[in-house]
Amino acid sequence: MTDLTSLTLAEARDRLKSRAVSSLEISKAHLEAIERAKMLNAFVAMTADKALEMAEASDVRLARGEGGPLEGLPIGVKDLYATRGVHTQACSHILNDFKPPYESTVTANLWRDGAVMLGKLNMDEFAMGSSNETSCYGPVASPWAPPNWSRDRARAALSSGKRGLLTPGGSSGGSASAVAARLCLAATASDTGGSIRQPAAFTGIVGIKPTYGRCSRYGMVAFASSLDQAGPLARTVRDAAIMLRSMAGPDARDSTCSPAPVPDYEAAVGRSVKGMKIGVPKEYRLEGMNSEIEALWTRGAEWLRAAGASVVEVSLPHTPYALPAYYIVAPAEASSNLARYDGVRYGLREPAADIVELYEKTRAKGFGAEVRRRLMIGTYVLSAGYYDAYYVRAQKIRTLIKRDFERAFADGVDAILTPATPSAAFGIGEKGSENPVEMYLNDVFTVTVNMAGLPGLVAPAGLSSEGLPLGLQLIGRPFDEETLFALGETIEQAAGRTTLPEPWWE
Numbered sequence: 321m322t323d324l325t326s327l328t329l330a331e332a333r334d335r336l337k338s339r340a341v342s343s344l345e346i347s348k349a350h351l352e353a354i355e356r357a358k359m360l361n362a363f364v365a366m367t368a369d370k371a372l373e374m375a376e377a378s379d380v381r382l383a384r385g386e387g388g389p390l391e392g393l394p395i396g397v398k399d400l401y402a403t404r405g406v407h408t409q410a411c412s413h414i415l416n417d418f419k420p421p422y423e424s425t426v427t428a429n430l431w432r433d434g435a436v437m438l439g440k441l442n443m444d445e446f447a448m449g450s451s452n453e454t455s456c457y458g459p460v461a462s463p464w465a466p467p468n469w470s471r472d473r474a475r476a477a478l479s480s481g482k483r484g485l486l487t488p489g490g491s492s493g494g495s496a497s498a499v500a501a502r503l504c505l506a507a508t509a510s511d512t513g514g515s516i517r518q519p520a521a522f523t524g525i526v527g528i529k530p531t532y533g534r535c536s537r538y539g540m541v542a543f544a545s546s547l548d549q550a551g552p553l554a555r556t557v558r559d560a561a562i563m564l565r566s567m568a569g570p571d572a573r574d575s576t577c578s579p580a581p582v583p584d585y586e587a588a589v590g591r592s593v594k595g596m597k598i599g600v601p602k603e604y605r606l607e608g609m610n611s612e613i614e615a616l617w618t619r620g621a622e623w624l625r626a627a628g629a630s631v632v633e634v635s636l637p638h639t640p641y642a643l644p645a646y647y648i649v650a651p652a653e654a655s656s657n658l659a660r661y662d663g664v665r666y667g668l669r670e671p672a673a674d675i676v677e678l679y680e681k682t683r684a685k686g687f688g689a690e691v692r693r694r695l696m697i698g699t700y701v702l703s704a705g706y707y708d709a710y711y712v713r714a715q716k717i718r719t720l721i722k723r724d725f726e727r728a729f730a731d732g733v734d735a736i737l738t739p740a741t742p743s744a745a746f747g748i749g750e751k752g753s754e755n756p757v758e759m760y761l762n763d764v765f766t767v768t769v770n771m772a773g774l775p776g777l778v779a780p781a782g783l784s785s786e787g788l789p790l791g792l793q794l795i796g797r798p799f800d801e802e803t804l805f806a807l808g809e810t811i812e813q814a815a816g817r818t819t820l821p822e823p824w825w826e
């Protein structure tokens with residue numbers, strides 16, 4: 321029998337439809353794989369009973385020739401999505417034991433279309449981070465092994481706080497690790513400044529952050545509301561397209577959610593890219609840039625040219641200001657959004673003599689160091705004396721960044737090609753402990769896309785000299801995810817399907 325966890329989502333779907341395999345079989349195979357992969361720490365809560373129930377119900381529908389586009393397919397859900405009656409903690413102590421009485425729209429859409437829920441996935445606390453190290457459940461290990469790795473070294477690393485292993489990126493580290501390690505066919509993720517795209521690049525899988533407003537934010541734990549977007553992580557471009565079609569769509573419960581109907585994204589996969597014009601922004605060529613990343617970027621442009629697209633240089637002059645502006649806007653919105661965690665309505669409550677002490681004690685204990693840092697920055701930049709100097713200026717920069725992209729698209733560029741990350745995955749404990757800015761610099765190629773509200777897709781584009789995955793990013797016009805799927809598949813095909821890591825974690 322073929323290994324059911326090695327199928328792509330599309331292959332699994334087709335086998336379920338032809339009834340060559342049952343959802344119960346596929347779902348059980350994944351539950352067992354998760355059990356064997358405990359040391360990756362990708363899942364923070366399992367919903368095995370629910371999965372089996374959902375799989376059985378799917379099998380009944382499939383037997384009748386019914387069922388939705390995701391019928392019977394087991395997936396994982398980032399701990400950021402409210403799932404009714406099920407662990408939802410955004411991997412923060414402040415949401416200890418919280419079980420929402422309602423379901424997020426994105427997950428409700430997935431269940432409506434027949435998907436099976438395996439469990440909740442690890443993430444950086446409140447999605448703040450680039451390595452999954454800020455989670456209250458501890459770091460996630462990437463299924464990709466560090467260079468000169470051996471099984472014994474990996475085991476030793478695991479028994480000593482995972483030092484020596486690689487991060488899967490963040491904040492959607494659990495989702496990326498689980499998808500790359502074949503613990504689920506695909507997963508939900510979220511992206512405020514790169515949290516779908518950077519983990520996709522680090523683990524050799526596909527991720528898309530759709531246009532702001534393409535997916536409903538209802539029931540997603542809020543980080544920075546004007547930047548947050550839902551999106552999928554999957555092993556192929558086709559699988560990501562299938563997932564996004566189900567996740568996206570209008571929602572009266574989110575006023576920023578687009579009423580536009582969702583196109584059949586899968587139909588865009590395999591579409592010719594002949595005649596398309598691809599922009600390569602010169603400002604993304606950073607001084608002292610990693611030469612492997614630069615070479616990969618050039619190779620990516622050559623692949624698209626070989627497929628019939630033309631490649632032109634474009635200028636996005638305000639790019640250098642994007643990262644500092646993001647690290648003002650995102651903490652500002654976070655400080656406002658996270659004000660609701662007061663010890664009264666949700667999760668953790670520390671005993672105290674009066675209400676002020678209750679707030680102070682609960683918030684001091686419930687939030688981790690990175691979240692506290694962001695709340696301090698956010699409160700500071702929004703405070704009366706500094707509002708104009710920081711927040712208002714950051715908003716102005718945001719407008720200029722958006723205009724840069726608008727100009728490039730107005731000049732006839734169909735999509736923009738950039739690196740996804742400044743390097744391949746780094747090690748757990750390697751970055752940011754002395755200076756948090758070291759970690760923030762990881763987002764240099766991704767935050768511009770959130771600031772401008774555009775769609776961005778990362779596809780695996782090859783391996784580094786050390787054998788680690790590298791990704792390329794494609795940025796599109798608002799609501800033109802289809803072009804990204806067509807171009808993404810071209811890169812995926814040209815790069816050749818990246819081999820998946822050997823299961824040393826079992």
Ligand code: GLN
Nearest residue numbers: 447449511512513514515
């Ligand atoms: N790494 C970025 C941050 O820490 C982005 C996180 C995200 O996209 N959720 O803010």
